[in-house]
Amino acid sequence: MAASFFSDQAKRDGFHSLLTHIAEHLDAPVSIKLWDGTVVPLGPNADPNLRIAIKSPGVVTSLVRRPTADNLLRHYALGHLDIEGADLLTFIRTARQRRYGKRLRALRKSLVAKKLLPFLFGKAESTDVTHRYAGDEIGRHRVKGENKDFIQFHYDVSNEFYQLFLDPEMVYSCAYFTDWNNSLEQAQQDKLDMICKKLRLQPGERFLDIGCGWGALICHAARHYGVTAHGITLSERQLAHTQKKIVALGLTGQVTAELRDYNDLTGQYDKISSIGMVEHVGIDNMRGYMQTVSKLLPDRGMFLNHGITRRAKATNKQFRKVTPERRLLAKYIFPGGELDHIGHMLESMENSGFEVHDVEAWRDHYAKTCEHWTHRLEARKDEAVRQIGEERYRMWLFYLAGVSLALGDGGACIFQTVATRHIKKGVSGLPSTREHLYRESPRRDTKAA
Numbered sequence: 001m002a003a004s005f006f007s008d009q010a011k012r013d014g015f016h017s018l019l020t021h022i023a024e025h026l027d028a029p030v031s032i033k034l035w036d037g038t039v040v041p042l043g044p045n046a047d048p049n050l051r052i053a054i055k056s057p058g059v060v061t062s063l064v065r066r067p068t069a070d071n072l073l074r075h076y077a078l079g080h081l082d083i084e085g086a087d088l089l090t091f092i093r094t095a096r097q098r099r100y101g102k103r104l105r106a107l108r109k110s111l112v113a114k115k116l117l118p119f120l121f122g123k124a125e126s127t128d129v130t131h132r133y134a135g136d137e138i139g140r141h142r143v144k145g146e147n148k149d150f151i152q153f154h155y156d157v158s159n160e161f162y163q164l165f166l167d168p169e170m171v172y173s174c175a176y177f178t179d180w181n182n183s184l185e186q187a188q189q190d191k192l193d194m195i196c197k198k199l200r201l202q203p204g205e206r207f208l209d210i211g212c213g214w215g216a217l218i219c220h221a222a223r224h225y226g227v228t229a230h231g232i233t234l235s236e237r238q239l240a241h242t243q244k245k246i247v248a249l250g251l252t253g254q255v256t257a258e259l260r261d262y263n264d265l266t267g268q269y270d271k272i273s274s275i276g277m278v279e280h281v282g283i284d285n286m287r288g289y290m291q292t293v294s295k296l297l298p299d300r301g302m303f304l305n306h307g308i309t310r311r312a313k314a315t316n317k318q319f320r321k322v323t324p325e326r327r328l329l330a331k332y333i334f335p336g337g338e339l340d341h342i343g344h345m346l347e348s349m350e351n352s353g354f355e356v357h358d359v360e361a362w363r364d365h366y367a368k369t370c371e372h373w374t375h376r377l378e379a380r381k382d383e384a385v386r387q388i389g390e391e392r393y394r395m396w397l398f399y400l401a402g403v404s405l406a407l408g409d410g411g412a413c414i415f416q417t418v419a420t421r422h423i424k425k426g427v428s429g430l431p432s433t434r435e436h437l438y439r440e441s442p443r444r445d446t447k448a449a
Contacts, residue, residue: 006121006122012038012057014118015060015115015116015119016038018112018116019032020040021107021112021115022104023041023043023044025106026100027044027045027103028046028095028098028100029042029047029097030046030094031047031048031051032052032054033053035056035057049085050084050086051083051084051085054081055079055082055125057119058123059080059081061120061125062124062127065120068324070331071127073328073395076398077129077131077332077392078126078129079390087374088398089371089374089401089404089405129332130389131332133153135335137330137331137336138322138326139282139330140338147234148234150336151234153335154334154335155233155235155237156236158237158387159214159238159241161387164380164383164384164387165400166373167184167185169185170213170215171188171192171216172213172214172276173191173213173276175187175190175191175366175368175372176190176191176194176362176365177365184369184372184373187365188216192216193224194437195217195275195416196220196225198304198437199418200430200436201271202226204227205228206230206269206271207270207271208230208272209221209272210232210262210265210274210293211232211274212238213238213242213276214238215231215241215243215245217229218255218257219245222254223249228254229254230258232259232265233259233260243257262289263292265296266296268298269296269301270301271301271304272293272297273306274293274304274306275304276306276308278306279339280336282338283340286348287348287351289348291353293352294352294353299423300421300429301420303354303418303421304419305416305417306415306416307340308366309339309342309414310412310413311410312341325402333399342359345417346417349417355421355422356418356419357420357428357430358434359416359417361413362414362415363410365414366403366414367407367408371404374397374404377393377396377397
């Protein structure tokens, strides 16, 4: 009798029965496909073609023994769990249309335990993944040398991989949609232009971009606003791409880039931008970062900081708590990343000598940007898998979809903050309104491509 109770058939029948019981309470619009091909709707109106496919009873065994977000992601990355009938974003949005917590609490706990008991004694499906950050992924007590390790883990996947889902300029940060129907390509051009307008770039000015990515902004600013631009990055592959771009656009001498940590910056610049880099700094290092930037600017020199944030909590202890979701992101995609809240970021700017002039929320824009990236990467799955493997592709797809949803929900935010270094007393010298940001672009092509 024991052998029968723990047999694969008994597990399959028991799990089928449990899912049927869950469906009576859950009323979800999706279904579950078992390892033998059986499809179990999770509600009376569930779409049988929109489903989560489970590879084997060992997947259930693994999740029963270790019901964590990390374990769930590993099974998805390894293909033990799959989405069928829709793209990933559409599936998640459809599946989570209803709130299920109260309904799940109505389940008969004794029945759930009885049906899952056989899985406790079975063989679990392996969750050994090959891709993860080997060191301290949270990085709160980092030394400077780790900054490069963090950056290269995320950005040095390969330039060819990023080209699969980014726009032709390789802009890997929030786009700016002057119309929600605009293409990603148009929105990224409009973003580059908006940054240049906010900084009021003028011909001949010295412009620094901290974390310059693949060189889109420094080249755009030089070509269309006549500045002398310099960019720094810790990604060797980004630097190689940027240097080739500079030569191809005929910007040699006007635009330069180098591999450098922001802590080692020296010199003077008229305008500085930091686009999507502050997330790498770490909250404990925020004031030091702002002080470093401040020292590079003259009085009234302008700084534009563009970064993702989280909402503040009632206490700092609550805010700094490392959630399972954050640990996942750090372990598999973004080691060393830490999102501050806008209040602390502004405080760090002000006590480092900056006067804050403008703070603009771009959350909806970034949710839309990540939606574009998710769809574009998923559409080129075969190429991505050939380049980086199925496991890493799935992790990246889940990451991009998750960021889009977090931004869309408001769990994450993003702000562009414009400030000037304020040394001498007196007026700021900035325009009286923001009208200049929305006039027809003054840009001009000072260098033919």
